[in-house]
Amino acid sequence: MHGFVIRLEFQLQGCASLKEKRQRTSGVREKLGRQPHLAIIESGQTDALQTGEWTLILLAPNRATADRHLSQLEQTLARSLDARITLFEQEPL
Amino acid sequence: MATQKKPVPALYIGVIMFALGLLIATLLHSARFSQGALSAPTAGDSLFTLQGEEYTPEQLPYAEAAALFELEQQVFERKSQILENAALQAHFQNLAKARNVSKEQIRNELIEIKPVTDEEVSQFFEANKQQIQRPFYEIKDAIKDALQKDRLQRAEHDLIASLKKQGQLSLHLVEPNAPVADLQLEGYPVRGAAQAPVSIVEFADFRCPHCKHASHTLRKILEKQSDRVRWTMVDFPVTGKTSVYLAQVAYCAGKQDKYWEFHDAFFDYEGKLNEASVAGVAENLGLDGAKIEECASSPEAVQFVEKEQNQAMALGLRGTPAIFINGLPFHGDNLEAALEEAVNAAVARSRAG
Structure with a gap:
């Protein structure tokens, strides 16, 4: 089994409430959670309004596929997450 | 009462001919485009024309040919993934129709996956805790979800492989050919x-x-x-x-x-x-x-x-x-x-x- 554990931290500038935070991030989180090779949890900063932290586990049948999924994940986050990514840390499993 | 045939003006004929020509050109273009979308350039295919001269993949320097191949390989793999998934859905649909049951029932019959146990979640965590760096209670649900999805992907992959092996499924995709490097090896150990x-x-x-x-x-x-x-x-x-x-x-x-x-x-x-x-x-x-x-x-x-x-x-x-x-x-x-x-x-x- 090949994969990565990914820790993501981000800043939501101007976010004034937890409701707004949810609105700005839930779409991407759900989209990622539906991916057949990804699991995602909100792993920290749950009560913070302008920062967020997710942990993702990515599994794939081989290293090449895992690398490709990782690169797609980076692209999806850069394109779709309405926040400034302050940390994207991946550890191979 | 006798009907009188009106003569067809030359202008009408011209318009009809033009429309027909346009239709044929569109069909030809779309056929060419759809073929191009499914196939990677193969040896001898023209990649570009420069000052009247056509360039084929074999004429590219290796580094460019390899970069192009890598990209085509990614596209090929992604297309394969999409088409295999579509074929799997169609397979479930066909069987469901033939047996007059739901597609979901067929899916559950063909793709049997055991639920991931708490013990498996713990084992995964223990094996990878250095990299995970989160407490178990926080990450266990994500691990379970990831393992369950991984199991599902493998089961689907096995079913697709078996359909291919039985000759029931073939994808109409052309796998790109990797360029062969012309390595200069004289004098090397x-x-x-x-x-x-x-x-x-x-x-x-x-x-x-x-x-x-x-x-x-x-x-x-x-x-x-x-x-x-x-x-x-x-x-x-x-x-x-x-x-x-x-x-x-x-x-x-x-x-x-x-x-x-x-x-x-x-x-x-x-x-x-x-x-x-x-x-x-x-x-x-x-x-x-x-x-x-x-x-x-x-x-x-x-x-x-x-x-x-x-x-x-x-x-x-x-x-x-x-x-x-x-x-x-x-x-x-x-x-x-x-x-x-x-x-x-x-x-x-x-x-x-």
């Missing part, structure tokens, strides 16, 4: 039979941990297949000045017919390999360390290693180890299995030819 059907060329750095692993694998393969495999080594120091120096040392050892002895000693070296390690390695191999060190700084050694680096860079290599099997780049996890496959294919070819 070679191990194995000169006329072996399988040629392995490795670009490696003595200080790269993955190269160490690859070196051990290649040695193991060569022990088993010494009459079928030829291994050529090109030093590609990428981790700084020390690596460059070690490559120059290895070149000088080669001048005394001891390249491979140094190669193995460097990759077997316990501890941090650096300039200070050279004298000890030379002494263990019965060579004059001072002479080797003197040679390593000579213009000849410097130029040779530069030539090696230039070749690697011209090939567009971005890291080490980079391995070519019969001119084709190897990408994958299991080098041993890939080489075994290459040996078997080469032997089968030589028997057939």
